[in-house]
Amino acid sequence: DAKTTQPPSMDCAEGRAANLPCNHSTISGNEYVYWYRQIHSQGPQYIIHGLKNNETNEMASLIITEDRKSSTLILPHATLRDTAVYYCIVGGGADGLTFGKGTHLIIQP
Amino acid sequence: ETGVTQTPRHLVMGMTNKKSLKCEQHLGHNAMYWYKQSAKKPLELMFVYNFKEQTENNSVPSRFSPECPNSSHLFLHLHTLQPEDSALYLCASSQEPIRGEQYFGPGTRLTVT
Numbered sequence: 001d002a003k004t005t006q007p008p009s010m011d012c013a014e015g016r017a018a019n020l021p022c023n024h025s026t027i028s029g030n031e032y033v034y035w036y037r038q039i040h041s042q043g044p045q046y047i048i049h050g051l052k053n054n055e056t057n058e059m060a061s062l063i064i065t066e067d068r069k070s071s072t073l074i075l076p077h078a079t080l081r082d083t084a085v086y087y088c089i090v091g092g093g094a095d096g097l098t099f100g101k102g103t104h105l106i107i108q109p
Numbered sequence: 110e111t112g113v114t115q116t117p118r119h120l121v122m123g124m125t126n127k128k129s130l131k132c133e134q135h136l137g138h139n140a141m142y143w144y145k146q147s148a149k150k151p152l153e154l155m156f157v158y159n160f161k162e163q164t165e166n167n168s169v170p171s172r173f174s175p176e177c178p179n180s181s182h183l184f185l186h187l188h189t190l191q192p193e194d195s196a197l198y199l200c201a202s203s204q205e206p207i208r209g210e211q212y213f214g215p216g217t218r219l220t221v222t
Contacts, residue, residue, distance in 0.1 A: 032209055034209045034210070041216075041218075042215060042216070043111070043199050043201075043213030043214050043216050044152070044201075044211075044213045045111070045213070046210055046211060046212060046213075049209055049210060089209070091209065097154065097208075097209055097211060098154070099151045099152040100151055101151055102151075
């Protein structure tokens, strides 16, 4: 059973910030939130992960609510190359990763 | 480039053939994984190796046989496959203990005829 809920698809205009939501209301205290993306016919690409604090790297920012029941991945300036399926995953401990269906993000020119 | 390579990239095999998929990681990681991605289905974790020891087998049929001779190499041996085994097979690696930060190869597109 998926531990996360994501919208199946989203659109975003090129150059704008893309905000991808994820609900994980059953997350436990020691579980991380991971984000990956998969461009068509390629392997998934790790983006970012976090536990409690907000995180930022060269690809994206991750905002986790104080109760940890939801998070948002932010791509600050979306480009056409950011069109992909984005996966929000909770866990990453001894059980590894369980991928759901993700959000298909389409960047519009 | 993620530092994880897979060969071959495409493979067509008959149901009576025996073939092997190869994965190599150049990241110095100590955990490696096989995933299967069928059309319109989420990725499914097949096998996990940690320091060359298999630590997880997600009820995968015995016609799939993994091998991990060292921390850098992972194989998936295939024999008597079925057409429904046609899929994208992905290899990944990670560095313990951050098992969730995995780096994937490009995958092998397998077609069973």
